[in-house]
Amino acid sequence: MNIGELARESGLPASTIRYWEKIGVLPKAARIGGQRRYAADAAHRLAVLQLAQSCGFRLDEMRHLLHGFGPGVKPPHRWQELARKKQQELDDQIARLKAMRRLVDRVLQCDCFELAECGRIAASVMELASR
């Protein structure tokens, strides 16, 4: 499989695949005549990376994700610290977004002319300040 096919299969632009390889998120691909060749599971690995990315992993965190795989070591074991930390971050982020959702609700119910005299907005501002 060359990079174009992998791009089509994974839904990522080829430029992104090259970029991920360049910064070490992907291992260096084997070359034939200078061009990258990928095994059949490459798309699967990319899918895992896309999953990780959409789970809020940054590229530098993702660099460590695929390294664990190999004979003798169960990767999830290596992932545990990373994943638990990320779980906490996700929980925090969900809580924050829910708070935002409530604030937007409250502002929508507001009916006043002046910012300064708006109790709902003031309350929201207080709530915000307390985080």
Place this chain on the structure above:
Amino acid sequence: MNIGELARESGLPASTIRYWEKIGVLPKAARIGGQRRYAADAAHRLAVLQLAQSCGFRLDEMRHLLHGFGPGVKPPHRWQELARKKQQELDDQIARLKAMRRLVDRVLQCDCFELAECGRIAASVMELASR
């Protein structure tokens, strides 16, 4: 009030206040001897903007937020479209994060050596692909 006092009151760096003015998120402040002077409610307006920002509004969206205020028009009315759209965005993002949380859970319970043979990860990837 000069920019330094406003910075202390709002908790924002002066550089950010200047930047927000420059890109039109804040109206141009009145000047005395070339230096910005602010009325007492300026900090409150900044707080509203910080609130909006932490509700996920980007700066270009925030540009419209303070415009509604003035005699005769209730700002929340103007905000409704923006806010409802943002509510939808927030709901989507919350749903996404919850899905991510489940996926990280699942990966943590995984116990296999190879990506390709991992049913849990594969299932997560499917779930990802379906969004």
Place this chain on the structure above:
DNA sequence: GTAAAACTTGAAGCTGACTTTAAGTCAAGG
């Protein structure tokens, strides 16, 4: 009156994650 602190501006620099460009190399079809 003078020195320090705070202000002013425009421009450049920063981070993260790419995308685009330029100039060149390789591969597949006819």
Place this chain on the structure above:
DNA sequence: CCTTGACTTAAAGTCAGCTTCAAGTTTTAC
């Protein structure tokens, strides 16, 4: 064999949202 399309690289450009810098001006305190 030749054209066309896909590939290669390094380097520069992009976006958001600032921060930092340099050089100069204004205010404030003594």
